[in-house]
Amino acid sequence: MSATQETVREDGIIESVSGPVVTARDLDARMNDVVYVGDEGLMGEVIEIEGDITTIQVYEETSGVGPGEPVENTGEPLTVDLGPGLLDSIYDGVQRPLDVLETKMGSPYLDRGVDAPGIELDKQWSFAPEVAAGDVVEPGDVVGTVEETVTIDHKVMVPPTFEGGEVVSVESGEFTVEEAVVELDNGEEVTMRQEWPVREARPSETKKTPRTPLISGQRILDGMFPIAKGGTAAIPGPFGSGKTVTQHQLAKYADADIIVYVGCGERGNEMTEVIDDFPELEDPSTGNPLMARTSLIANTSNMPVAARESCVYTGITIAEYYRDMGYDVALMADSTSRWAEAMREISSRLEEMPGEEGYPAYLAARLSEFYERAGYFENVNGTEGSVSAIGAVSPPGGDFSEPVTQNTLRIVKTFWALDADLAERRHFPSINWNESYSLYKDQLDPWFQENVEEDWPDERQWAVDVLDEEAELREIVQLVGKDALPEDQQLTLEVARYLREAYLQQNAFHPTDTFCPPEKTYLMLTSIHHFNDEAFKALEAGVPVEEIISIDAAPRLNRIGVQEDYEEYVAELKDEIAEQLREQY
Ligand code: ADP
Numbered sequence: 001m002s003a004t005q006e007t008v009r010e011d012g013i014i015e016s017v018s019g020p021v022v023t024a025r026d027l028d029a030r031m032n033d034v035v036y037v038g039d040e041g042l043m044g045e046v047i048e049i050e051g052d053i054t055t056i057q058v059y060e061e062t063s064g065v066g067p068g069e070p071v072e073n074t075g076e077p078l079t080v081d082l083g084p085g086l087l088d089s090i091y092d093g094v095q096r097p098l099d100v101l102e103t104k105m106g107s108p109y110l111d112r113g114v115d116a117p118g119i120e121l122d123k124q125w126s127f128a129p130e131v132a133a134g135d136v137v138e139p140g141d142v143v144g145t146v147e148e149t150v151t152i153d154h155k156v157m158v159p160p161t162f163e164g165g166e167v168v169s170v171e172s173g174e175f176t177v178e179e180a181v182v183e184l185d186n187g188e189e190v191t192m193r194q195e196w197p198v199r200e201a202r203p204s205e206t207k208k209t210p211r212t213p214l215i216s217g218q219r220i221l222d223g224m225f226p227i228a229k230g231g232t233a234a235i236p237g238p239f240g241s242g243k244t245v246t247q248h249q250l251a252k253y254a255d256a257d258i259i260v261y262v263g264c265g266e267r268g269n270e271m272t273e274v275i276d277d278f279p280e281l282e283d284p285s286t287g288n289p290l291m292a293r294t295s296l297i298a299n300t301s302n303m304p305v306a307a308r309e310s311c312v313y314t315g316i317t318i319a320e321y322y323r324d325m326g327y328d329v330a331l332m333a334d335s336t337s338r339w340a341e342a343m344r345e346i347s348s349r350l351e352e353m354p355g356e357e358g359y360p361a362y363l364a365a366r367l368s369e370f371y372e373r374a375g376y377f378e379n380v381n382g383t384e385g386s387v388s389a390i391g392a393v394s395p396p397g398g399d400f401s402e403p404v405t406q407n408t409l410r411i412v413k414t415f416w417a418l419d420a421d422l423a424e425r426r427h428f429p430s431i432n433w434n435e436s437y438s439l440y441k442d443q444l445d446p447w448f449q450e451n452v453e454e455d456w457p458d459e460r461q462w463a464v465d466v467l468d469e470e471a472e473l474r475e476i477v478q479l480v481g482k483d484a485l486p487e488d489q490q491l492t493l494e495v496a497r498y499l500r501e502a503y504l505q506q507n508a509f510h511p512t513d514t515f516c517p518p519e520k521t522y523l524m525l526t527s528i529h530h531f532n533d534e535a536f537k538a539l540e541a542g543v544p545v546e547e548i549i550s551i552d553a554a555p556r557l558n559r560i561g562v563q564e565d566y567e568e569y570v571a572e573l574k575d576e577i578a579e580q581l582r583e584q585y
Pocket of ligand 1: 245
């Protein structure tokens with residue numbers, strides 16, 4: 001994030017201070033200009049102009065700041081610094097690197113008025129050109145690469161704001177992000193650093209229908225409610241239901257090239273967990289540190305509210321930048337409720353007309369503007385890339401009828417409903433299979449059919465039908481008891497139990513079960529289907545249901561998840577199930 005002191009245009013005077021909201025008089029400013037407030041120069045952004053009174057939201061604590069102090073306008077919108085060094089970094093909500101701030105101030109608590117560039121300005125990167133003198137380049141075109149981390153090659157692109165032209169000179173070797181590496185005939189100089197205003201989507205050629213799943217390695221997601229690369233999803237759930245674990249599982253295992261994790265306003269200790277944990281984790285597919293493909297934005301609840309408002313924009317802009325390089329990016333925001341609450345707080349300080357439950361009337365518009373920036377794109381440089389956006393929602397008391405959940409539901413196409421009852425029963429992930437949905441299912445089926453098995457959609461539908469039937473039968477069981485049900489329905493309940501316990505449950509903390517590739521997901525489901533078919537054959541042949549469900553082999557279905565050599569295990573298990581059932585008739 002930057003706004004350099006040299007570009008300061010005009011001074012104003014503080015009129016009033018109300019928490020994060022400051023008004024100033026006589027400031028020559030436009031909407032969304034970044035300003036420096038008070039003697040300490042706290043960073044803020046213009047959010048309202050009426051006559052000669054300008055209203056500013058300040059990204060830092062304003063205690064002690066008072067009327068009469070100066071306000072300086074930079075004349076520039078809030079921007080992010082983009083370039084090598086974004087990965088393996090941890091930022092606050094206005095892209096100040098937390099480790100840099102820590103060394104500057106000697107403590108992990110952010111001091112006021114401390115500014116730091118989003119990417120290191122004096123670090124040398126090895127630039128390998130991909131264009132030569134005489135080539136013609138347009139905005140967005142890749143002019144070279146930098147090995148940013150062990151996993152990711154950073155593509156250096158002509159900024160979207162350039163005109164483009166013929167390359168007159170190209171450098172190769174070690175440079176800082178501010179040194180020109182490519183010069184064009186119109187005088188434009190391409191460096192490894194670009195800036196982009198956070199509230200504006202980066203340009204793209206077209207948005208396409210996403211047709212590839214973002215594989216998460218979580219059975220209930222991939223197998224039942226898949227999200228597409230470029231898709232949107234919401235994870236609402238009450239406290240303790242598993243939002244954070246689900247987001248972390250996605251950050252670790254999702255088959256995206258880049259992960260942007262926005263920790264927004266959760267309690268400080270939860271975010272500390274992320275900040276402490278993530279740098280220790282390994283990327284299971286490459287063995288490299290997970291941070292080598294990750295950018296973390298941490299804005300805890302004790303950090304100023306306005307920075308919480310901006311952190312999701314900072315995150316999505318970084319995501320779009322890597323998308324432009326042709327990467328698949330997954331952005332997790334935990335939690336969008338805290339973001340909405342920040343909007344609510346600022347709106348009430350502005351004395352705006354409140355909407356539902358005190359949220360501003362523009363809540364729905366802001367949420368949709370955010371999720372709109374996700375998608376599968378053809379980029380301006382001809383590559384394809386995607387941004388998938390996954391937002392946790394923490395409705396107070398777990399009540400999904402509140403405005404943030406409801407407005408999010410109208411926008412996102414995948415809904416993973418976490419359920420307090422399931423969590424209490426230790427059914428994890430506690431995603432409610434009756435309430436959740438994915439509108440991507442049909443468009444992703446061809447991928448699963450081609451890459452896993454032809455009957456993937458049929459098998460999933462079979463499981464959905466059994467679970468639906470179970471839900472109906474359970475109501476009857478509550479009235480009359482299980483034994484009053486006909487034998488075939490008792491057997492259906494048993495099959496449904498295996499679907500729940502073996503297939504839908506998955507232990508995030510078991511070294512093998514934590515990640516389940518789609519092939520294994522398919523085999524687990526079809527093993528249960530196999531048990532179902534053999535069991536119903538036995539029932540038709542006159543075997544009593546108690547004997548069918550008490551065969552030794554059946555409970556071993558619950559152990560497939562923890563098998564590393566699952567193919568062999570499943571093949572043997574299927575044979576045994578058939579054998580044990582058939583010998584009874
Ligand atoms: P939330 O973020 O919704 O408050 P958490 O994600 O912190 O909830 O989950 C609460 C607890 O539930 C975790 O500490 C963990 O013990 C358990 N849990 C959640 N998901 C799983 C899972 N997939 N596997 C095992 N345990 C889980």
